[in-house]
Amino acid sequence: MGPAAETDLAVRSMEAADLSAEELFRLLTGAVVPRPIAWTSTISDTGVNNLSPFSFFTVVSSSPPMLLLSMEYKEGGFLKDSAENIAKTGEFVVNLPSSGMAWAVEVSSRPFPAEIDEFAQAGVTPLPSHRVRPPRVKEALISMECVLHDIFQPGSDRLIVGKIVVFHVAQKVLMPDDKINIPALDPLGRVANQFAYTGPIFTTPE
Numbered sequence: 357m358g359p360a361a362e363t364d365l366a367v368r369s370m371e372a373a374d375l376s377a378e379e380l381f382r383l384l385t386g387a388v389v390p391r392p393i394a395w396t397s398t399i400s401d402t403g404v405n406n407l408s409p410f411s412f413f414t415v416v417s418s419s420p421p422m423l424l425l426s427m428e429y430k431e432g433g434f435l436k437d438s439a440e441n442i443a444k445t446g447e448f449v450v451n452l453p454s455s456g457m458a459w460a461v462e463v464s465s466r467p468f469p470a471e472i473d474e475f476a477q478a479g480v481t482p483l484p485s486h487r488v489r490p491p492r493v494k495e496a497l498i499s500m501e502c503v504l505h506d507i508f509q510p511g512s513d514r515l516i517v518g519k520i521v522v523f524h525v526a527q528k529v530l531m532p533d534d535k536i537n538i539p540a541l542d543p544l545g546r547v548a549n550q551f552a553y554t555g556p557i558f559t560t561p562e
């Protein structure tokens with residue numbers, strides 16, 4: 357047996373089509389790491405504030421600035437409250453939690469009924485936004501006010517693309533050249549179904 361074949365034995369290769377939804381979820385959430393967390397505020401059409409974390413989250417365009425959130429459906433195929441609110445109001449705010457906010461993030465992910473204010477449950481302070489109705493999280497060091505651009509669904513989950521209309525950045529994480537001071541931001545990450553700190557940052561040698 358040649359060296360390549362020996363290496364192959366140490367790897368388990370799996371056809372995606374043979375895996376259950378649960379197995380796929382476990383592989384993806386463990387392999388695509390670390391993920392940032394979009395701590396997302398929305399408001400219902402009756403004015404109830406909602407706050408929920410989404411780690412299937414990324415930038416899709418820098419100019420105009422656009423973000424993408426991916427939301428699963430609830431059991432029975434119902435929309436999550438965040439998805440429902442965004443579809444109805446066309447607005448949301450992505451707040452970025454620091455590591456010390458992990459507990460509040462966890463609490464805000466619980467399936468509270470739609471009429472419960474999740475800012476109050478998580479113990480965080482709603483601060484009025486400038487251009488959208490959902491409030492931002494006062495304790496978050498960065499918040500981005502977004503207007504809905506598009507909703508689409510290439511697979512099992514609902515993808516929400518929003519255009520950022522206002523950035524709020526705490527002075528203490530903004531450096532003189534307008535770069536973000538990452539250690540000061542201390543962003544909370546998601547790895548599998550656990551949380552992670554952002555570790556030491558380095559540059560490769562010249």
Ligand SMILES: Cc1cc2nc3c(=O)[nH]c(=O)nc-3n(C[C@H](O)[C@H](O)[C@H](O)COP(=O)(O)O)c2cc1C
Nearest residue numbers: 408409410411412426427428436437438464465466
């Ligand atoms: C750190 C973290 C990340 C999460 N990421 C996602 C995600 O990317 N997509 C998703 O559908 N649910 C995700 N969840 C679960 C949702 O946060 C949870 O279902 C949500 O709070 C539902 O609330 P809502 O019905 O008020 O929108 C995550 C939970 C946690 C704790």
